Amino acid sequence: MDSIDLEVLKTCAAWIAAGHRCELVTVIKTWGSSPRPVGATLAIRDDGTVVGSVSGGCIEDDLIDHVRTHGIVRERPEIVSYGISADEAHRFGLPCGGTIELAIEPLHAGSGVDDLLARLERHELIERRLDLKSGAVSLHAAAPGAALVLGGELLSTQHGPRWRLLIIGASQLSRFVAQIATAMDYHVIVCDPREDYRGGWNVPGVPLLHAMPDDLVLELQLDSRSAVLALTHDPKLDDLALMEALRSPAFYVGAIGSRANNAKRRERLQQFDVTPQQLARLHGPVGLYIGSKTPAEIAISILAELTAVKNGVPDTLQIAHAQALSA
Structure with a gap:
């Protein structure tokens, strides 16, 4: 039985190997009540198939609808916010005025998912650094207790047994x-x-x-x-x-x-x-x-x-x- 984090990554690797386009979605910030914590992940395939979760389901529905309508067209990572206005909060099931901020990253062979999974199989705790401007990824040993950090154009996430x-x-x-x-x-x-x-x-x-x-x-x-x-x-x-x-x-x-x-x-x-x-x-x-x-x-x-x-x-x-x- 895999953790949700590991299941998302393994599914991404399988989709990439099968020639699908897919995106990795990560919760990077929340305001007010939130059904999923910072660091929660979801992956979405080019046909709208998803694994993982970043909300109670409403935001997932919007992500799926967007992919099915427009396909996966992002070439670089993007920061997306949901629920800024009261109307959006109601639409996406967030508390009134609440906000959730997501990093949406298009994945490919150079995203380092296979390398990350290999290191996780060795029970390593890994920090994955994503350059939001270029999409470049690097992997580093992480310290126990490290948290997700968004600084400037760099997003650092932690993976593995904490x-x-x-x-x-x-x-x-x-x-x-x-x-x-x-x-x-x-x-x-x-x-x-x-x-x-x-x-x-x-x-x-x-x-x-x-x-x-x-x-x-x-x-x-x-x-x-x-x-x-x-x-x-x-x-x-x-x-x-x-x-x-x-x-x-x-x-x-x-x-x-x-x-x-x-x-x-x-x-x-x-x-x-x-x-x-x-x-x-x-x-x-x-x-x-x-x-x-x-x-x-x-x-x-x-x-x-x-x-x-x-x-x-x-x-x-x-x-x-x-x-x-x-x-």
């Missing part, structure tokens, strides 16, 4: 978590030294490493854009890895299990000299409560909580629990 997720255990649940996380632009790594679990692993683009989890946590040098999930139910595998992860700058560390088992886990981790401040970072039982029963539903609950933490959303359940204890 976040890392280490999953301990190659279970069925791990497979669902890995598939969804990959679609969310995570570089996912799964670790399981148990031979019985490794044989059936088959998630394209997600490697399964035969290593001790705590050793791998140290080897990966986790940073503030890394997350760790312990999903084995085996303390021999989970505990030491969690100990190292809680001592790292990883933004999220979670472990599966019941409340009783997680309470016992916290007691064991204290014996490894994990501090109370470090232990407070452990999410366990992992995931938001959504009444999930199946592995797929549990995976959604886990990634919902992980996303909330990544986006700085307060943990309301923990806050309520703390307030109850202090009452």
